[in-house]
Amino acid sequence: MAKTNIKEILIGKPFPTSMDVHERLDKVRALAVFASDPISSNAYATEAIMSVLILLGSQALSITMPVGLAVAGLVLLVVFSYIQTILHYPGGGGAYIVAKDNLGRFPSLVAGAALMTDYILTVSVSVSAGVRAITSAFPELFEFRVMIALGAIAVLTWINLRGVRESGTIFAVPTYAFVSGVWLVIAIGLVRYGGWFGAPPIPVVEEIIPATVSVTGFAYAWLILRAFAGGCTALTGIEAISDGVQAFKPPESKNAALTMVAMGLMAMSLFLGITFLSTHIGLVPTETDSILSQMTRRVAGSGPLYYWVQFFTAMILILAANTAYQDFPRISYFLARDNFLPRWMQNRGDRLVFSSGILVLALIASLLIIFFQANEIAMLPLYALGVMLSFSISQSGMFRLMGRIAHLKPGETLQTEVTEIHYERNAKWKRVLNALGATVTFSVFIVLASTKFLDGAWIVLLIIPLLIFMFYSIHAHYERVSRALSTRNLTAEQLSEVADVVIVPIADVHRGTLRALTYARRLSNDVRALCVVTSQEMKERLLRRWARFPSITEGIQLVTIDYDYRDVLPPIVEYIERVNNIEFPEKLTTVVVPEFVPTYAIGGFLHNQTANRLRRELRKYKDIVVIDIPIHIDSKI
């Protein structure tokens, strides 16, 4: 009771399963929950392009806008592709389900492993980045950074365990505050840049920074490609909604698709707005001041708006982790449902969220933070790789699906393994877009993997295959279990018969053992009390006490084994084994073990563990049934 109450105080009253739909997210909350990851990337995506281009000198920064437009084009492609995914797979599951339905088991597991890795890293990286923002402001907290990061994870975990609707409400504020703040900055910036409404123009600074590398031809193209790949961090999190379609209020896929459109527009406007303004007012990336911070100060001064944007930038960086809290448990659910992860990962907790997935995510992310000492710079090379891999797999899957749709005639439908597809007019064109998207995202994956391989990307490229191996092993285990439990062609005769014998190991004759013997007599006419005697005094005492209760012990065979060692377990097991194998082969032998139950756990510490050891030992035999007769002691220890 007390235990339940603590749990209830922490995460709230359990919800009945039928309340599921009421616990779903409306579009406003859903946008906040799923968009915090993709939107937070706008805080650094433009800068990621510029910090590569600056190697070619400050005049090369003028290429930022074209590169940014290419990235935006890719964002459009991917958003478009995922809208298709949402509409065709209303059950959710994103890359994993698409790959499973169209490409087969192995690609789907690659996508699953890549996404799981990425979501874990999202939590570790964004929480660490948020904590860095805090410790930059208060350097005396630096030595506690790991503790603060773990505390932040604990809070995120706690709020997410309370249910998706509640966490959606709590986390909506910072997301919308960030977006509206940056929009306002962009709007003021554009007005001033255009000189509209008589606004004062923004002073454009022309700072000349010489190139640090001098490259031509292929190397130049490679650098531009790297700048493009850097800008692709703007894509992280776009897949989030597709994994979580089932978190939406019905009609799920329509609501999800509309939210996806809103998110795409929002992210696109932020990214293009920031990129346009920052390049046209001559900003240059520096170590100490972010592009977004420079832009805000130049456009709107160091007033309240500046602090607003800075504060909510830090907040949304932490909140990007919250998107992972939505999607990691869902991708685990899909994998667990298909027997590639422990089955309990598909169970929903008291508040209808996938509690075990949330806890597993929190645990692994915390371990990463401890291991990397909350240093997100060290973890960054590991990041975004998984997402790019899953994008290319997902788009390849959609490419395949569109191919199947293209073969349908008007009015025709086809049932795939997980969904139903209908004739569509523009399937061929969509297919081309998917092919393009898959190619570009796979190229970005290759660029990221090769440029950051030695910095730590190799860890991800090692972990993904290990995860896949784990998926296969778990699947094989469940296959064996299912074969063993299968009732196909099972007849009653095939189930083991029960031997007409009950063995009751005893150490002494007391109320507990007499109770066990009484119970055993009900089960069989062949009850054997088994006592290993280690000294003559013990034997005499046993026989004396045995004789005192003829009404109970009558008809029970007392088997004593003289034994010259102190550990009585081996002769007991040996006797039971002999009865089971020789006297009653292929039958179920019953053993009654009186079990001492102290009121408080520490009391168990005061008793010999022989009964527990015996029980553990007997579990190994498939034809031995153990009966626990509890003996309760009203005890304070």
Added chain:
Amino acid sequence: MAKTNIKEILIGKPFPTSMDVHERLDKVRALAVFASDPISSNAYATEAIMSVLILLGSQALSITMPVGLAVAGLVLLVVFSYIQTILHYPGGGGAYIVAKDNLGRFPSLVAGAALMTDYILTVSVSVSAGVRAITSAFPELFEFRVMIALGAIAVLTWINLRGVRESGTIFAVPTYAFVSGVWLVIAIGLVRYGGWFGAPPIPVVEEIIPATVSVTGFAYAWLILRAFAGGCTALTGIEAISDGVQAFKPPESKNAALTMVAMGLMAMSLFLGITFLSTHIGLVPTETDSILSQMTRRVAGSGPLYYWVQFFTAMILILAANTAYQDFPRISYFLARDNFLPRWMQNRGDRLVFSSGILVLALIASLLIIFFQANEIAMLPLYALGVMLSFSISQSGMFRLMGRIAHLKPGETLQTEVTEIHYERNAKWKRVLNALGATVTFSVFIVLASTKFLDGAWIVLLIIPLLIFMFYSIHAHYERVSRALSTRNLTAEQLSEVADVVIVPIADVHRGTLRALTYARRLSNDVRALCVVTSQEMKERLLRRWARFPSITEGIQLVTIDYDYRDVLPPIVEYIERVNNIEFPEKLTTVVVPEFVPTYAIGGFLHNQTANRLRRELRKYKDIVVIDIPIHIDSKI
């Protein structure tokens, strides 16, 4: 099997109980085992006196010999008293048993707690001191000192687990090597001091060190008392043999008494020899060079004998811990036998030693070493307090016993609680000596406790009462257990009757649950398969599969409970509780739980823990019997 083999390789083949007597110690080994603690104290006892007296200036060192003689007198008294204890209590047990038999429960527990504390500290302090000797020689090992100390404890533990005879053999060499080496130094010293056989005289150095304190009257007497109390470290370990009488070959008490005499003579000769020589050749205690080392060098030069004495001094300091390995498990045995410690502490392991006592000692001593970072100086104030307290209790007990003996007439015998006493001629005189011994050792206890209180002695004065509280709590627990299990006035009718019902909670119909149902049908005509259904699909599937096996399910009532939450445990428990309380009150209700047994432990991780949770939950009910039907899966995970 593999497990057994590893254990056998480590600690050797199990000995049968009947081999006990062959595993006992002869006098030569016993002296080495039990004397290493008291003899090792001679390495520093003289110095402990001098380091107090030097505060009065170097000429005050001339009082060392009289103080030493007083200490030696006390040693004689205590040795005498313990010989009496051994002869009157041939079953062993020392201070604890003497106090229990003569003074009552509380004093005996004080003695037990004091001795246990002292033995644990003996291990931590002597091992740390030995490691300090090693790291002084090889300073680069200093940072590994805790690891080295823990390693030394592991080796001591390992050898002691192999049996008392084997450890006695191994550890005899350093003890005798130390004693013979120091004896040789004393002999040479005396010959040269006396100028006998034309030996060259020892150069006597008169170093004048002024007094650092100037005291008179009471303060002067207090300082002398402190010097005396310091010298009383020579007494530590004298009680060891009395605790371990049962480790001797028969006749146990005679052999133990003779060994005690030999040990007393050995310790006395070393102590007086070192004290006499060192004061008569004008040695002065320094920070860096011990008195024993100074004396050896002055008497015998820096040759092989010097290194012999130095090396075996370090060895015997570590080996003092070995005495505690003998006595801590024995005192725990006595306390456990009287239900003041967990009963398993009285069990002997494969090699007939009290393995659990050895392991508990090793564990606590290791924790202390980690806590104090192997710094024995920090632990020294805690040391020797317990021993002095146990001495005074033990002698008070003997005082009482001698009083009872003094009342006997010639030829008369009296049966005390644990031993038999006879008329003795000199009981009254022995009584006077015991009174004197008790008074002096208690005074030393007070002096040590008050001078070292703030240095850490308070910890011991806190731990001893806590241990006594623990003893009482454990005893109360066993009392309750024994009342609950008591068969006094028990009749067959008082044992709970067995209800004619068997409940089988199932989640699905598969080979495992069918096996459980088959078994249940054997036990009762009223078998109820209980299934909590959380969705309509689940219910339909269950009924469909249930109908497939009429030959097994015939006559079994299928109880389904519709439940709108995910955690199915509460309704299952509630149903069972209702059947147990309302349908069959006061009777034993049987629940059959199919238990999934994976071949490897990690497999359990892949399954819902509902069955295990149910079993744990049902243990709390005193009238519910749980039957485990194992389901084995031939699985690689």
